[in-house]
Amino acid sequence: MVRKSATGRIGIADVAVKAGVSHATVSRVMNGNFTVDPDIAARVRAAAAELKYQPNPVGRSLALGKTDTIGIVVPDLANPTFQAILRGLSRAAAQDGYRILIADTFEVSSEEAILAGEARRRCDGLVLCAPRMSDAELEEIAPSLHPLVLINRTTATAGVPSLVVDYGQGVQDLAEHLVGLGHTRLAFLAGPARSASNGLRLQGLAAFKAAHPQVEVRMLEGGSDFDTGHRAVDAVLDSGATGILAFNDLVAMGLLSGLHERGVKVPEDISVTGFDDIPFARYTTPTLTTAAVPITELGQQAWHQMRALIRKESSDVPGSRYQPRLEVRGSTGPARAARSAVHG
Amino acid sequence: MVRKSATGRIGIADVAVKAGVSHATVSRVMNGNFTVDPDIAARVRAAAAELKYQPNPVGRSLALGKTDTIGIVVPDLANPTFQAILRGLSRAAAQDGYRILIADTFEVSSEEAILAGEARRRCDGLVLCAPRMSDAELEEIAPSLHPLVLINRTTATAGVPSLVVDYGQGVQDLAEHLVGLGHTRLAFLAGPARSASNGLRLQGLAAFKAAHPQVEVRMLEGGSDFDTGHRAVDAVLDSGATGILAFNDLVAMGLLSGLHERGVKVPEDISVTGFDDIPFARYTTPTLTTAAVPITELGQQAWHQMRALIRKESSDVPGSRYQPRLEVRGSTGPARAARSAVHG
DNA sequence: TTGAAAGCGCTAACAT
DNA sequence: ATGTTAGCGCTTTCAA
Numbered sequence: 001m002v003r004k005s006a007t008g009r010i011g012i013a014d015v016a017v018k019a020g021v022s023h024a025t026v027s028r029v030m031n032g033n034f035t036v037d038p039d040i041a042a043r044v045r046a047a048a049a050e051l052k053y054q055p056n057p058v059g060r061s062l063a064l065g066k067t068d069t070i071g072i073v074v075p076d077l078a079n080p081t082f083q084a085i086l087r088g089l090s091r092a093a094a095q096d097g098y099r100i101l102i103a104d105t106f107e108v109s110s111e112e113a114i115l116a117g118e119a120r121r122r123c124d125g126l127v128l129c130a131p132r133m134s135d136a137e138l139e140e141i142a143p144s145l146h147p148l149v150l151i152n153r154t155t156a157t158a159g160v161p162s163l164v165v166d167y168g169q170g171v172q173d174l175a176e177h178l179v180g181l182g183h184t185r186l187a188f189l190a191g192p193a194r195s196a197s198n199g200l201r202l203q204g205l206a207a208f209k210a211a212h213p214q215v216e217v218r219m220l221e222g223g224s225d226f227d228t229g230h231r232a233v234d235a236v237l238d239s240g241a242t243g244i245l246a247f248n249d250l251v252a253m254g255l256l257s258g259l260h261e262r263g264v265k266v267p268e269d270i271s272v273t274g275f276d277d278i279p280f281a282r283y284t285t286p287t288l289t290t291a292a293v294p295i296t297e298l299g300q301q302a303w304h305q306m307r308a309l310i311r312k313e314s315s316d317v318p319g320s321r322y323q324p325r326l327e328v329r330g331s332t333g334p335a336r337a338a339r340s341a342v343h344g
Numbered sequence: 345m346v347r348k349s350a351t352g353r354i355g356i357a358d359v360a361v362k363a364g365v366s367h368a369t370v371s372r373v374m375n376g377n378f379t380v381d382p383d384i385a386a387r388v389r390a391a392a393a394e395l396k397y398q399p400n401p402v403g404r405s406l407a408l409g410k411t412d413t414i415g416i417v418v419p420d421l422a423n424p425t426f427q428a429i430l431r432g433l434s435r436a437a438a439q440d441g442y443r444i445l446i447a448d449t450f451e452v453s454s455e456e457a458i459l460a461g462e463a464r465r466r467c468d469g470l471v472l473c474a475p476r477m478s479d480a481e482l483e484e485i486a487p488s489l490h491p492l493v494l495i496n497r498t499t500a501t502a503g504v505p506s507l508v509v510d511y512g513q514g515v516q517d518l519a520e521h522l523v524g525l526g527h528t529r530l531a532f533l534a535g536p537a538r539s540a541s542n543g544l545r546l547q548g549l550a551a552f553k554a555a556h557p558q559v560e561v562r563m564l565e566g567g568s569d570f571d572t573g574h575r576a577v578d579a580v581l582d583s584g585a586t587g588i589l590a591f592n593d594l595v596a597m598g599l600l601s602g603l604h605e606r607g608v609k610v611p612e613d614i615s616v617t618g619f620d621d622i623p624f625a626r627y628t629t630p631t632l633t634t635a636a637v638p639i640t641e642l643g644q645q646a647w648h649q650m651r652a653l654i655r656k657e658s659s660d661v662p663g664s665r666y667q668p669r670l671e672v673r674g675s676t677g678p679a680r681a682a683r684s685a686v687h688g
Numbered sequence: 689t690t691g692a693a694a695g696c697g698c699t700a701a702c703a704t
Numbered sequence: 705a706t707g708t709t710a711g712c713g714c715t716t717t718c719a720a
Contacts, residue, residue, distance in 0.1 A: 024691060024693095031715080059713030061696090062696045062697065077430065077435075091448065101444070102430075102445075104431070117398065121400065226623060284628075365707085366707045384706085400696090402697075403697030404698055409712070
């Protein structure tokens with residue numbers, strides 16, 4: 001006798017019949033509306049419990065115009081940085097009863113706008129992580145994505161808070177650290193070309209070069225993963241640099257591993273720095289000097305910004321800028337007097 | 345004149361008015377129904393484009409009874425294993441136009457059932473990853489979660505495919521490898537108590553002990569992360585074991601790091617094995633001997649099982665068992681003749 | 689306090 | 705080929 005609804009699942013109507021009331025009353029009870037007679041409310045609750053009734057969120061969403069879900073778009077779910085952001089976001093949102101819908105663009109920047117739009121329509125808001133699309137495109141779609149929170153990217157569009165890590169400052173701190181150890185020939189193992197955070201690092205290095213004209217800074221092609229670092233060994237050795245700034249910790253670890261295989265000693269022969277301070281960084285051999293980014297916290301802040309946008313439809317949301325913290329460990333040391341020995 | 349709908353967003357009605365047709369016709373056009381006159385269809389498409397109309401997925405979901413979304417419940421999003429499963433699942437599902445809703449239980453097993461139910465109601469199916477709940481509870485809620493795919497856990501409930509990694513066999517392979525190198529005193533650094541995969545490892549070790557009564561296998565308390573391994577150094581050294589089976593690669597890396605700090609040489613003094621073969625495993629110092637699990641593929645298979653369930657409401661879904669592959673690298677070597685030297 | 693009825697945005701059966 | 709109408713499951717006016 002139960003299960004009369006077309007979908008085969010138990011709906012509000014079933015409970016209403018069982019409790020001998022209208023479905024409107026059931027709705028009131030389920031939503032904690034206290035204008036319902038206690039006796040009737042109890043009867044409804046009993047019926048709901050007996051039928052194991054659980055409101056259908058899709059129906060609710062349509063009626064309420066909200067889904068209690070927010071979407072996140074990431075360029076690559078395999079990247080530890082985005083994993084950490086996702087984690088922080090998910091954790092914080094869960095505490096307020098929100099869920100996360102994920103969209104991985106697999107670094108296909110041409111798909112970003114479509115995926116973002118689709119995700120947005122199923123959610124109450126969207127977090128866009130380090131989007132690879134152009135500034136123009138971002139500015140064009142941003143309004144239709146509101147409420148929108150940007151991570152590691154900014155836009156001129158009003159009402160779009162932006163959480164960015166100051167990669168430029170971080171890389172300068174690392175370079176200064178190396179110079180302080182006596183290194184005069186540095187090399188930067190760059191990240192993905194489309195990555196805005198790579199651009200910020202390049203800006204930081206430009207500033208650094210301006211401040212230290214006597215220091216040589218070579219630019220080396222790169223990427224964002226282990227293999228990038230591992231494959232870069234030859235280029236690094238050929239550059240003659242003694243201080244290597246890797247795009248991130250992953251690249252640095254790959255490089256560390258490659259140098260070890262070649263018998264190049266770190267930090268005696270070459271100093272290496274990473275970026276991000278992923279958990280692994282303190283367990284490498286040697287431990288990795290890096291710039292720590294409070295990345296999980298960033299995900300959490302993204303939710304707080306989002307929540308503010310959702311609650312008071314508008315506001316002067318400022319966004320914020322995160323300063324990386326220099327984390328000196330074992331992979332950096334004084335420059336060698338005789339640099340030529342590195343090549344052997 | 346546009347935006348008449350109550351939500352402020354552009355709906356099918358706006359397009360209908362603009363194109364001078366009924367909203368049913370607009371729906372037909374948007375869904376590629378070819379019974380519509382080409383001229384009218386063109387007019388509708390023009391109107392939709394001009395208004396930048398995009399169908400509301402919530403309305404669609406309610407009407408169609410499906411959300412094109414599947415949920416995944418994981419005990420801990422920080423765990424690389426679950427990240428990899430999520431990635432594989434997300435990637436595979438995306439190719440069929442499905443999205444992923446995530447629910448992190450933060451290892452709070454008492455919340456699992458509730459979170460799973462909530463996620464399920466918003467989706468067309470659910471993937472439950474290594475649930476920590478009891479067999480009884482799992483069996484009780486499984487029917488209400490259908491279509492359901494289980495990862496690293498099995499249940500008696502019919503119609504629930506299960507993808508499990510044969511951790512028992514994997515740990516036996518690793519132990520055999522160590523014995524083959526002459527080790528006679530082994531130690532197992534256990535994982536989380538509630539983890540089913542830890543249970544499988546223990547079973548495997550029991551089988552191994554039965555086959556090798558002369559080999560000693562000590563059991564050490566543990567966990568699943570770096571710190572666990574790092575903190576276990578004393579216990580490991582005290583055990584006098586020369587072959588250490590760490591619960592997983594993370595634990596092994598923490599241990600490697602701790603041993604290095606103590607000046608204990610790996611593999612000369614002690615051999616260490618991990619489990620999973622996470623990408624980092626080939627970049628540790630020394631590189632890590634481990635049992636490789638095709639974990640991303642597991643996520644992908646989870647989707648294929650799910651898709652089968654969704655398409656043909658029922659079927660004899662078998663599930664599958666994955667055999668880890670022994671990956672011998674630098675962290676294991678011949679046992680020392682003089683074992684007492686380890687303690688120094 | 690409760691029920692009847694409208695509406696959220698869409699699809700689909702039915703009627704024309 | 706197209707419009708009318710009836711849902712999908714829920715919330716929320718509006719009457720009573």
